[in-house]
Amino acid sequence: MSDSSDNKMWGGRFESSPDSSFYEFQRSWRFDRRLLPYELALDRAWAKGLERACLLSADECSQILRALDGIERRAKSDGAWLDNSKAEDVHHFVEVALIDVLGPVGAKLHTGRSRNEMVATEFRMFVKDAARSMASGVAALVEAIAQQADRNLGIPMAGMTHMQHAQPILLSHFLLAHAEAFLRDGERILDAAARADVCPLGSGALAGCAFPIDRAALARELGFSGITANSLDAVSDRDFALEYLFALSVLATHLSRLSEDFVLFASTEFGYLLLPDEFSTGSSLMPQKKNPDAWELIRGKSGRISSALVSLLMTMKGLPASYQRDLQEDKEPLFDAHDEALGMVRVAAGALAATKFNDAKLRAGATNPALLATEAADYLVARGVPFREAHEIVGRVVREAERGSTSIIELPLDALKKHSPAFGADYFKEVTLAASLARKSVPGGTSISSVRSALDQLHTRVGALEAVR
Numbered sequence: 001m002s003d004s005s006d007n008k009m010w011g012g013r014f015e016s017s018p019d020s021s022f023y024e025f026q027r028s029w030r031f032d033r034r035l036l037p038y039e040l041a042l043d044r045a046w047a048k049g050l051e052r053a054c055l056l057s058a059d060e061c062s063q064i065l066r067a068l069d070g071i072e073r074r075a076k077s078d079g080a081w082l083d084n085s086k087a088e089d090v091h092h093f094v095e096v097a098l099i100d101v102l103g104p105v106g107a108k109l110h111t112g113r114s115r116n117e118m119v120a121t122e123f124r125m126f127v128k129d130a131a132r133s134m135a136s137g138v139a140a141l142v143e144a145i146a147q148q149a150d151r152n153l154g155i156p157m158a159g160m161t162h163m164q165h166a167q168p169i170l171l172s173h174f175l176l177a178h179a180e181a182f183l184r185d186g187e188r189i190l191d192a193a194a195r196a197d198v199c200p201l202g203s204g205a206l207a208g209c210a211f212p213i214d215r216a217a218l219a220r221e222l223g224f225s226g227i228t229a230n231s232l233d234a235v236s237d238r239d240f241a242l243e244y245l246f247a248l249s250v251l252a253t254h255l256s257r258l259s260e261d262f263v264l265f266a267s268t269e270f271g272y273l274l275l276p277d278e279f280s281t282g283s284s285l286m287p288q289k290k291n292p293d294a295w296e297l298i299r300g301k302s303g304r305i306s307s308a309l310v311s312l313l314m315t316m317k318g319l320p321a322s323y324q325r326d327l328q329e330d331k332e333p334l335f336d337a338h339d340e341a342l343g344m345v346r347v348a349a350g351a352l353a354a355t356k357f358n359d360a361k362l363r364a365g366a367t368n369p370a371l372l373a374t375e376a377a378d379y380l381v382a383r384g385v386p387f388r389e390a391h392e393i394v395g396r397v398v399r400e401a402e403r404g405s406t407s408i409i410e411l412p413l414d415a416l417k418k419h420s421p422a423f424g425a426d427y428f429k430e431v432t433l434a435a436s437l438a439r440k441s442v443p444g445g446t447s448i449s450s451v452r453s454a455l456d457q458l459h460t461r462v463g464a465l466e467a468v469r
């Protein structure tokens with residue numbers, strides 16, 4: 001087989017061949033070979049398009065289709081063929097292989113088309129598939145969270161703001177808070193896929209195809225819902241990649257925040273959860289250690305996902321309209337961000353599903369009477385005390401309880417009455433953990449009934465993420 005670097009797609013006007021270090025520098029085959037399945041699909045669609053436009057005979061078209069099948073088979077079975085190729089990029093690789101098999105007929109396939117539109121098309125196809133598998137990974141994660149929320153429904157915990165005990169909540173409510181964020185991620189990822197779903201093919205290098213090619217038929221054949229509207233924009237637009245990277249960055253940020261909660265809750269100080277052996281590692285020195293590496297690595301890797309977004313934004317910002325070679329820098333950060341994010345989502349789902357929650361520790365935290373201070377103020381409000389005044393009164397009760405090393409639910413009634421005559425004997429029945437939870441029964445609140453209906457709705461909403469597949 002001929003050496004691809006001597007068999008370029010653009011040699012004619014050049015007197016000398018490229019400097020060898022420059023040739024290596026500008027090649028993208030190392031990473032864009034990942035687009036080979038999309039390249040082959042595009043080549044097949046283009047061959048048929050050329051036949052429809054009478055630029056290939058039926059026989060030439062079927063020769064090309066057969067040769068493409070052969071290239072696909074060899075690519076699957078002969079890894080060394082791919083590894084040793086000196087091709088400039090994935091488009092060059094197939095063209096050289098095709099001409100190798102078919103000679104002049106193979107040399108006809110590039111009629112009326114440009115790598116500029118090809119790479120834009122194939123990258124869109126990749127992003128659409130990537131986004132769909134990411135959305136289904138995210139759906140599995142949401143399901144793992146929902147299962148834990150379901151299994152542990154009823155366990156109370158100390159809800160915190162500013163990392164200070166605030167009000168009692170259900171563990172399931174805390175878990176479903178994370179699920180909400182991931183549901184939004186799933187939707188955002190599918191939005192990015194929808195934006196990628198227009199086909200640039202027929203845009204040429206920048207000006208549009210010179211032959212009467214049926215763009216809509218090409219788009220349909222490649223699974224696109226429509227075609228791009230402007231050929232110049234079509235070869236220069238990478239918004240779909242930016243949007244996918246943005247969606248991944250937000251997803252990674254959410255995964256990182258979930259990780260932070262789990263690392264903290266696994267600490268001896270909290271002890272809210274037991275790390276699963278299958279998703280933890282030990283220390284080479286300290287025999288007792290079980291470390292939350294799964295969560296730490298997820299948190300750690302989130303940085304490189306957002307860097308991929310920033311990297312492509314920086315590549316794009318100075319580019320004039322139309323295709324520029326800088327655009328070749330779009331693929332590596334996106335491939336890496338996609339692979340890492342998929343790993344993160346899968347590990348998070350596995351680690352979450354295998355986690356055991358420590359009911360006793362969570363309950364112990366939730367029974368801190370200080371968590372009921374707002375409930376006490378609400379009690380006074382129900383007895384006609386204006387809220388601001390009730391807040392002030394309970395604040396003073398808290399201070400007195402603290403001074404006496406007791407709590408706002410253990411002070412005797414006459415001590416409470418000194419702060420406000422509105423306190424009555426029912427205070428001790430009304431200001432309890434159970435009552436506090438039960439009263440948060442608005443939709444979206446932490447009462448068992450609200451959380452149960454949130455769980456019910458969640459199943460339908462997760463379904464929407466998977467329905468697209």
Ligand code: ARG
Pocket residue numbers: 028032089115116119325327328329
């Ligand atoms: N490897 C190139 C890329 O990824 C393909 C398009 C090359 N076009 C060109 N005119 N050199 O962007």
